[in-house]
Each structure stands twice: as C-alpha cells, then as structure tokens.
Amino acid sequence: MDTVLDTPLPLSVGQEGLWLLQRLAPDSATYNLAGGARMTPAPDPEILARAVRALTDRHAMLRSRYTETDGQPCRVVEAVGTLGELTAQEVPDATDEELDALVRAEVRRPFRLDTEGPFRAVLLRRRHDAVALVVTHHIATDAFSQWLLWRDLLQAYEAFATGHDDPGWEPLPVAYDDFVEREQMLLDSSRGKRQAEFWQEEAAGAQAAELPTDRPRPAVSSQTGASLLRRLPDRLSDKVLRTAAQRGVSPFALTLGAFQSLLHRWGGQRDFLLACPASTRRSSAAQVVGYFVNPVLIRGRFGRDTTLADAMTQAADRVRQATARVSYPYPLVARDAGTTGPLYRISVTMVATDRFGPGMGGAASGEPMTVAGIETTYLEIPHLEGQCDLSLEITRDVYGLTMALRYDTDLFERATVERLFDVFLRFVEAAADDPDQRVSRIPLTDDAERRALLALGGAGSGGTP
CATH class of the missing domain: 3.30.559.30 (Nonribosomal peptide synthetase, condensation domain)
Structure with a gap:
C-alpha cells in the first residue's frame, strides 16, 4: 500500500502506552526485541545492506519516527534509506564470548524513537562467519512480526545474492494504520x-x-x-x-x-x-x-x-x-x-x-537453513x-x-x-x-x-x- 511521508499518523492505544513508558525512561531497553542469526560463511555486507533496505521499504513501521505533535504522540514515516540502514562491524578475531558480549551490548542499547526510529540491523563479521542481528522496539513490532522480519530479510538476501532484482513479494493488502x-x-x-x-x-x-x-x-x-x-x-x-x-x-x-x-x-x-x-x-x-x-x-x-x-x-x-x-x-x-x-x-x-510458516518454524527450533549457500542458524537472544x-x-x-x-x-x-x-x-x-x-x-x-x-x-x- 502507498505510504504517506512526513505526515503525523495516529498511534494505537497500546503504542501510546509504550511511547509514554519510553518518555519516562528514555535510557531503558526493557521493550527492545531482538533476534540474531549465525551465518557461515559470512554474508556479503553490500547484499545484506540491500536486503535490509528492501525490508524497510516493505515495512514502513521500521522507518518511522515516533514523536509528538500538538501534545499528541504520533508516527512519522521517513523515506527509504533515511532510517534503519545496516551497520556492519568487522571483528575478525573476536572469540565467541566477545561476540556474545557485542550482541548483548547492542540489544541493551536504548532507542531514540524520535530520531532514529525503532529498528536496527547490525552485522558483526568475523573471518569465517558472522552474526546478523535485528533489534526493534516493541512499539513497532511484536513476537510474530519478528519472524516476518527474518523471513523477509532472508528471502531478500537470497534473491539479491542469486541475481534477482527483487524478492518477489506480494503487495501487502492492508497497513497498520x-x-x-x-x-x-x-x-x-x-x-x-x-x-x-x-x-x-x-x-x-x-x-x-x-x-x-x-x-x-x-x-x-x-x-x-x-x-x-x-x-x-x-x-x-x-x-x-x-x-x-x-x-x-x-x-x-x-x-x-x-x-x-x-x-x-x-x-x-x-x-x-x-x-x-x-x-x-x-x-x-x-x-x-x-x-x-x-x-x-x-x-x-x-x-x-x-x-x-x-x-x-x-x-x-x-x-x-x-x-x-x-x-x-x-x-x-x-x-x-x-x-x-x-x-x-x-x-x-x-x-x-x-504459525511462522514453512522453514521459519524449524529455524525457531534451532534447525540450520541454507540461504544463498550460507548456513544460517537462528540465535535465541534474551530480551524483554x-x-x-x-x-x-x-x-x-x-x-x-x-x-x-x-x-x-x-x-x-x-x-x-x-x-x-x-x-x-x-x-x-x-x-x-x-x-x-x-x-x-x-x-x-x-x-x-x-x-x-x-x-x-x-x-x-x-x-x-
């Protein structure tokens, strides 16, 4: 569906509650949701960045800022490429313990909803493997949405890595609004x-x-x-x-x-x-x-x-x-x-x-998937x-x-x-x-x-x- 840019959009009652909690405790990461995937060998950062951008193009909630207009909390959708871009970090010699510490630090980093939005994608890249990490604020996603994000992200990476111009997604029939x-x-x-x-x-x-x-x-x-x-x-x-x-x-x-x-x-x-x-x-x-x-x-x-x-x-x-x-x-x-x-x-x-659909249900149980020749295993990361x-x-x-x-x-x-x-x-x-x-x-x-x-x-x- 078409997305209106730079126009204040109303929040649901639940979102308003989460927005208020974030205003009261801006340095809290209590409402951060997170999931990760170990990828062997490491994915191509440019292709993954392209997949992340396709993801934020499809789901406008991920490139929205949550702010206030005339005393009312609201959501403002930004243009594709403005918010939620992939951050790639080279950590070639990091041990598993050091990698785990980097993941936890990223998950515990609070969101600035009014400036950076509710979505972060991070790639921690070692010599022979990597961890891809997706962190969102609960104001924009729920548990089921997390699996939608991972499914779409991996589909986009597979498509782009194998020479396709787009992931071939069906248009979304409705929007959160x-x-x-x-x-x-x-x-x-x-x-x-x-x-x-x-x-x-x-x-x-x-x-x-x-x-x-x-x-x-x-x-x-x-x-x-x-x-x-x-x-x-x-x-x-x-x-x-x-x-x-x-x-x-x-x-x-x-x-x-x-x-x-x-x-x-x-x-x-x-x-x-x-x-x-x-x-x-x-x-x-x-x-x-x-x-x-x-x-x-x-x-x-x-x-x-x-x-x-x-x-x-x-x-x-x-x-x-x-x-x-x-x-x-x-x-x-x-x-x-x-x-x-x-x-x-x-x-x-x-x-x-x-409920997560073919492939993702097994991934949630820790079964490895193959994405464009890369062995990909979902990582359960403590959150909420x-x-x-x-x-x-x-x-x-x-x-x-x-x-x-x-x-x-x-x-x-x-x-x-x-x-x-x-x-x-x-x-x-x-x-x-x-x-x-x-x-x-x-x-x-x-x-x-x-x-x-x-x-x-x-x-x-x-x-x-």
Missing part, C-alpha cells in the same frame, strides 16, 4: 462499551498475583532482568499434550492452570490476576509488521478443594472469555480500574512456531527482561515445549527463580499425571529438600547430626 482506525471505531461503538464493562467486572476485587521477593520493591524499578530457559523432557511434553487432549483443553490452558496453581501455593493468594499477551492481528494483516498485541487479564480463584483439573478448566474458560474481547486496549482497562497499583505483575504467553516481576514464555515447536522464565533482578535472586522453576515443572508434571489431585496437596519440596529440612530441624533441636 487500518488497525489503528478499526480500534478507534471499536472504542466509539456500543460493542466497545460492553467490552469495557466486562473488563471492569473481571478486575473488580482482585489483586495482581505477587510472590515474596528476595529484596524490597524499589520505589522506581530499574527495569533490568534476566532469563532462565529450559526444554521439557520429551516424555513430559508428550504427557502434557496427551492429558490436555483428554481433558478437552489446550496445552496452554493446562500449563497456565499449573502455573496459577503454583502462584497460589507459593504466594498464598486465593484470588488474583495475571496477564496473557494476546494477538489482535487479523488474517488480512498476517504479513504486516506492527504492534498487534494486547495484554488480557486472566483471573485465578482457588479454594481448599480446588484440583489441578479445576485450575486448567478455569484457565481455559478465562482465556476463551478474554480472547473474545482481546481488541479492547489494556491501557484503558488499567485507567478505568481506579486502583493504586498495577493490575498485573506476572505474565504468561505461549508461542506456537508452526524486567517488564514484569515474572514472565513465563512457553514455546511449542516440532520437538515439544520450551519454557523461558524472565525475572526482575531488582526483586529476585537467580537461585530463587531456579527453585521456582523446579517447582513449576513439578506442578506441570502433576497436572499431566494426575490432574484430579488437589492443588493443596502438591509438595513444594522434593524428597531431597525435605530430608535436608528435617536434618536441619533435628540439628536445631539438639538431635544428633
């Missing part, structure tokens, strides 16, 4: 008012799920975090899929129910909220890069007799209800709730890599750390389930989160093995931990060590 317009129509409609009422009822009387922390919560968060990543054993992944099918729920609902059960047991809350970032992308925008995501609130209620089956059924129902109303922007829910604190501090999401107290990301690929647990390092020690992760996997296994057991009966310690605690108690009471 169509989504912004549709959102405003919803907010002005009776349907939007009904959705607003639903979300106020959903949030009424509940508190954000919260766990005991290792350190006091600071008055102002530094928005820094870290991640733990674990792939479930094949036997456990298989059991989760099988039990979910038998119980008539999705694997996500089973895992979400297990996680909520853990939060209830660990934190002691009986009625709480967490958030699930959900897609607002319509099929017509399947190829469009943009911020098509909205956190929806999921309420968990637990009693003394609640079973894991109850938890997963409850989770499935709440997800179903929330998905039907995903279009109503969360920032307005938070504004109208009238609470002093946030409505959620913990989030959960699931990504199914089969520090947004929440805890954020659980579940990835379902052809090999099974992988869990990433991101945490706020202002609040938690790594050892605490590692133990929490261990117990969570115990709850997942319990939900897959025997979902009819009560949540209150699932042990928070394993046999070894219980023996250690008993030994410690015996020593403290004068017993023989």
Whole structure:
C-alpha cells in the first residue's frame, strides 16, 4: 500500500502506552526485541545492506519516527534509506564470548524513537562467519512480526545474492494504520462499551498475583532482568499434550492452570490476576509488521478443594472469555480500574512456531537453513527482561515445549527463580499425571529438600547430626 511521508499518523492505544513508558525512561531497553542469526560463511555486507533496505521499504513501521505533535504522540514515516540502514562491524578475531558480549551490548542499547526510529540491523563479521542481528522496539513490532522480519530479510538476501532484482513479494493488502482506525471505531461503538464493562467486572476485587521477593520493591524499578530457559523432557511434553487432549483443553490452558496453581501455593493468594499477551492481528494483516498485541487479564480463584483439573478448566474458560474481547486496549482497562497499583505483575504467553510458516518454524527450533549457500542458524537472544516481576514464555515447536522464565533482578535472586522453576515443572508434571489431585496437596519440596529440612530441624533441636 502507498505510504504517506512526513505526515503525523495516529498511534494505537497500546503504542501510546509504550511511547509514554519510553518518555519516562528514555535510557531503558526493557521493550527492545531482538533476534540474531549465525551465518557461515559470512554474508556479503553490500547484499545484506540491500536486503535490509528492501525490508524497510516493505515495512514502513521500521522507518518511522515516533514523536509528538500538538501534545499528541504520533508516527512519522521517513523515506527509504533515511532510517534503519545496516551497520556492519568487522571483528575478525573476536572469540565467541566477545561476540556474545557485542550482541548483548547492542540489544541493551536504548532507542531514540524520535530520531532514529525503532529498528536496527547490525552485522558483526568475523573471518569465517558472522552474526546478523535485528533489534526493534516493541512499539513497532511484536513476537510474530519478528519472524516476518527474518523471513523477509532472508528471502531478500537470497534473491539479491542469486541475481534477482527483487524478492518477489506480494503487495501487502492492508497497513497498520487500518488497525489503528478499526480500534478507534471499536472504542466509539456500543460493542466497545460492553467490552469495557466486562473488563471492569473481571478486575473488580482482585489483586495482581505477587510472590515474596528476595529484596524490597524499589520505589522506581530499574527495569533490568534476566532469563532462565529450559526444554521439557520429551516424555513430559508428550504427557502434557496427551492429558490436555483428554481433558478437552489446550496445552496452554493446562500449563497456565499449573502455573496459577503454583502462584497460589507459593504466594498464598486465593484470588488474583495475571496477564496473557494476546494477538489482535487479523488474517488480512498476517504479513504486516506492527504492534498487534494486547495484554488480557486472566483471573485465578482457588479454594481448599480446588484440583489441578479445576485450575486448567478455569484457565481455559478465562482465556476463551478474554480472547473474545482481546481488541479492547489494556491501557484503558488499567485507567478505568481506579486502583493504586498495577493490575498485573506476572505474565504468561505461549508461542506456537508452526504459525511462522514453512522453514521459519524449524529455524525457531534451532534447525540450520541454507540461504544463498550460507548456513544460517537462528540465535535465541534474551530480551524483554524486567517488564514484569515474572514472565513465563512457553514455546511449542516440532520437538515439544520450551519454557523461558524472565525475572526482575531488582526483586529476585537467580537461585530463587531456579527453585521456582523446579517447582513449576513439578506442578506441570502433576497436572499431566494426575490432574484430579488437589492443588493443596502438591509438595513444594522434593524428597531431597525435605530430608535436608528435617536434618536441619533435628540439628536445631539438639538431635544428633
């Protein structure tokens, strides 16, 4: 579609929220998204630069500045070649550790949205291989958009490297501005008012799920975090899929129910909220890069007799209800709730890599691809750390389930989160093995931990060590 240059364009409500957060913390990289690819041998920098320019030509969000006009945040699209050009850096003798440090430094570099826009492409080139890195700000992309970027970038490189004049892409049928317009129509409609009422009822009387922390919560968060990543054993992944099918729920609902059960047991809350970032992308925008995501609130209620089956059924129902109303922007829910604190501090999401299309689903699982004779392997790079107290990301690929647990390092020690992760996997296994057991009966310690605690108690009471 034709793109209007140098004209202020309105933002979605979600984008306005991210723009405000960036204005409040301009040196934060909390909302940076990143992905990389190791390429052997190293790609031709000129061809890759041409592919990057084709990418920004196709997706105007990547060459937009986010600024303010007459007191209103807006987006201004710049001409192709103005923003988002490839930066190539020669690091011929860098070790893997040094290369990793360069990647992390680039990911943690904040964006100046009003001048440089929301997109950076970097090539770190050694003698025999290279890492291509794409970093974006969340205001312009979501998780699915990241894979669209990589697919289009690699297609463009393949085309140009093999002598073609263009990548042969089909024109995009819609633009992100169509989504912004549709959102405003919803907010002005009776349907939007009904959705607003639903979300106020959903949030009424509940508190954000919260766990005991290792350190006091600071008055102002530094928005820094870290991640733990674990792939479930094949036997456990298989059991989760099988039990979910038998119980008539999705694997996500089973895992979400297990996680909520853990939060209830660990934190002691009986009625709480967490958030699930959900897609607002319509099929017509399947190829469009943009911020098509909205956190929806999921309420968990637990009693003394609640079973894991109850938890997963409850989770499935709440997800179903929330998905039907995903279009109503969360920032307005938070504004109208009238609470002093946030409505959620913990989030959960699931990504199914089969949505990424042929080739890219395998790439997300770490399978090498061949691009113009170059072996290309996608690199998982930690990002979006520090947004929440805890954020659980579940990835379902052809090999099974992988869990990433991101945490706020202002609040938690790594050892605490590692133990929490261990117990969570115990709850997942319990939900897959025997979902009819009560949540209150699932042990928070394993046999070894219980023996250690008993030994410690015996020593403290004068017993023989």
